[in-house]
Amino acid sequence: xxxxxxxxxxxxxxxxxxxxxxxxxxxxxxxxxxxxxxxxxxxxxxxxxxxxxxxxxxxxxxxxxxxxxxxxxxxxxxxxxxxxxxxxxxxxxxxxxxxxxxxxxxxxxxxxxxxxxxxxxxxxxxxxxxxxxxxxxxxxxxxxx
Numbered sequence: 001x002x003x004x005x006x007x008x009x010x011x012x013x014x015x016x017x018x019x020x021x022x023x024x025x026x027x028x029x030x031x032x033x034x035x036x037x038x039x040x041x042x043x044x045x046x047x048x049x050x051x052x053x054x055x056x057x058x059x060x061x062x063x064x065x066x067x068x069x070x071x072x073x074x075x076x077x078x079x080x081x082x083x084x085x086x087x088x089x090x091x092x093x094x095x096x097x098x099x100x101x102x103x104x105x106x107x108x109x110x111x112x113x114x115x116x117x118x119x120x121x122x123x124x125x126x127x128x129x130x131x132x133x134x135x136x137x138x139x140x141x142x143x144x145x
Contacts, residue, residue, distance in 0.1 A: 008133075008134070009066075009067070009070070009133070010063070012066075012129065012132060012133050013062060013063040013066045013067070013129070014059060014063065016062060016066070016125055016128055016129055016132075017058050017059045017061075017062035017063060017125075018058075018059075019128070020058060020062055020121055020124065020125050021054075021055055021058040021059075023121075023124075024058075024117075024121060027117075032113075035110070035113065036110070038105065039105060039106060039107075039110060040103060040104065040105050040106075061092060062122075062125050065088060065089075065092060065122060065125065065126070066125065066126070066129050068084075068088065069081070069084045069088070069126055069129065072084065076130050076135060077130065078127060078130055078131075080130075081123070081126035081127045081129070081130040082123055082126070082127060084122075084126050085119060085120075085122045085123030085124070085125070085126040085127070086119060086123065088122060088126075089118050089119035089120075089121070089122035089123060090115070090119060092118055092122060093114060093115050093118035093119065096111065096114045096115065096118070097111065097115070
């Protein structure tokens, strides 16, 4: 049973991370394609080559974020998922704030857009997870790890 719970959690988290990644890429391509205009960045072909690494960061980060959600809120619920997305999402995006200090040409507007975007993405991830991941394991006190 223990292995089955781990596998179910991992599969659910990875599927959600893939959906969040695809949604984020689509959001940037369609809704805000010029968000990073004027911002120091790599050439497009170099960024394209690094997309697998970016995808990997989403897989790891969202899986860890959801694992922590189960640990901190074992009884879960939509309200708790939103709350975890708000404050947990802020901690996920803190490194962006550190890079903001060191990278010339970054604006406050871009920084706050990244903060809001990260928090919204992680609220979505936590709420979707809460809706699709079975509650019986968490509510019965069984542990994932």
